Amino acid sequence: MHPVKSHAADQAKTVEAYKKAVASCFTFLKQTRSLDDLFAKSSCLTGVEGYLAPVCELHATDRRLITKLAQWRRTHATAFPTQFPVTLEGTASWLRSKLLDVEDRLLFLILDRLGEAIGHLGLANTINDARAVEIDNVVRGVAGVHPGIMSAAMRTLLEWTEQSLAPQCIFLRVLDDNVRAIDFYRRLHFAVSERIPLRRHQENDCVTYVPLPADAPQKPDKHFVRMVYEPPATAAPSQLILTAGPFITAREVSYTLDAVRHGWNRRWNHYINRFEEAFARYIGVRHALTTSSCTGALHLALASLGIGPGDEVIVPEVTWVATANAVVYVGATPVFADIEPESWCLDPASFEACITKRTKAVIPVHLYGHPARMDRIMEIARAHGLHVVEDAAPAIGAEFRGRRVGAFGHFAAFSFQGAKLLVTGEGGMLVTNDSALFEKAHTISDQGRDPQKTFWISQHGLKYKMSNVQAALGLGQLEHLDEMIEKKRLVFSWYFENLMGVPGAQLRDELPWARSIHWMPCLLLEPNGRLSRDQLRAALHQRNIDSRPVFPAISQYPVWKHHLEPKPVARRIAEWGINLPGGVCLKRTHVKYICDSIKEILKHAAG
Secondary structure (H helix, E strand, O other), rough: OOOOOOOOHHHHHHHHHHHHHHHHHHOOOOOOOOHHHHHHOOEEEEOHHHHEEOOHHHHHHHHHHHHHHHHHHHHHHHOEEOOOEEEEEEEHHHHHHHHOOOOHHHEEEEEEOOOOOEEEEEEEOOOOOEOOOOOOOEOOHHHOOOOOHHHHHHHHHHHHHHHHHHHEEEEEEEEEOHHHHHHHHHHHHHHEEEEEEEEEEEEEEEEEEEEEOOOOOOOOOOOEEEEEEEEOOOOOOOOOOOOOOOOHHHHHHHHHHHHHHHHHHHHHHHHHHHHHHHHHHOOOOEEEEOOOOOOHHHHHHHHOOOOOOOOEEEEEOOOOOOOHHHHHOOOOOOEEOOEOOOOOOOOHHHHHOOOOOOEEEEOEEEEHHOOOOOHHHHHHHHHHOOOOEEEEEOOOEEEEEEEEOOOOOOEEEOOOOOOOOOOOOOEEEEEEHHHHHHHHHHHHOOOOOOOOOOOEEOOOOEEEOOHHHHHHHHHHHHHHHHHHHHHHHHHHHHHHHHHHHHHHEEEEEOOOEOOOOOOOOOOOOOOOOOOHHHHHHHHHHHHOOEEOOOOOOHHHHHOOOOOOOHHHHHHHHHHEEEEOOOOOOOOHHHHHHHHHHHHHHHHHHOO
């Protein structure tokens, strides 16, 4: 662990990302104007048949729904801190001015399996520095049907809120005489945190209960019971805690539904164009080209640079084999350089020592989401006239000295494979700032076709295309990528809190000049003769915790022409490094369970 980096200093950026996530998510859901899109944005209830459907623009003129909402409000008036005569006009006005036009409020209808609304519940007061979310408007409008549906709706809302917003606190307030509701919330793991005295204020037909100052002489008329969600600590989970997993929201479902239904013929590349343009802006480059994989993007880059037989390309020894395979695809020879002990990325000194007269390029890898030392790598490459192709497969959004990776080299390649942060199932992206190189890559990627002649092939080419449906999924992911990065960094901060200073293991932290996305939390064991990396993995697996070994030192694969000795740092990290679960949807209780298990296993091994 590097002691210079302060995780507390990152808190402000996390809070701002949280606020942005809330506003963007709520606005996207509330702008829905068609029924098919509404169901694309709805969530299936956990444990029973039914849905949570966001109240949106589609409902603003739905008189049947407005009539239901008004009736439900009248029936449950005493449960609200503000009580007034309910009218259809007033309900329609509330729907517009107090919900749809309010940035930090969201209401879900609770629908049964046939789509009939039987109640609602929502979120309020969500955009704040404390990253606290309040649940409100919990109403069962239709009594005596679908037993358990309200509990299922609450569990679904809690799960959705934790995954979509990652708040520090989820709470609710309920009047103290609503005993049935308090018991209901207790069964869902809400605990009383405080009682807030209230004063009753009446003006004409409107009754309002407002907080009573602490020093007020009068006796409170009622109390708000503030209850905080406190899920039980995770014991041994019944299912394996996986190392990775995508975070798919209503945005991606909505876009891909549109692409499946309408993204053909005249709109065959609608989402491809939008994805490429948005991706280039995000990275800070001029051009982006969708591909079927990161491997394909690397192949296209090397082919566009004219690298071929007789040439050498330097790659780090700890990486996925695709980095070196792309070199072999063009007939060149991969040369393996060592990695840095702290970043686990290409060691500039080792890179420079590997350069020969045949060297034409270098492929630094931003390993497991941490950027390579790009200033020194670019300096060495310029001094020797070498091309730089960044392998940013697992590192979209990572930054080197405030600049996003992918914006440094002649080309950069990204992966959207299913375990990555941004996923399209399979897929990748090639980016560059060089317009001439982009045109070369574009032509090669289209089977070498001359764009001015329909089917005329002017050179040998390749086909690494992405579909419009995949691009729709990728665009949805990209539009909330920063929020996913902050969640990844939050997950890592939980590991940092729990494993800091643990004897026998070292968590790879980011260096002072880097901003990692922590795609994979990485742990390095200290060789001690008592516990191997694989023994630790086996012990974790027995506790339903998945893990991955760090990539082997790839010079040892039997597929290369010559037998090579692995570089020293690469050998040590490859033999003793481990990837821990780090999915965006991982909960704090999961991370604590993982860390407690690691500490217990290490302690037992130490005797």
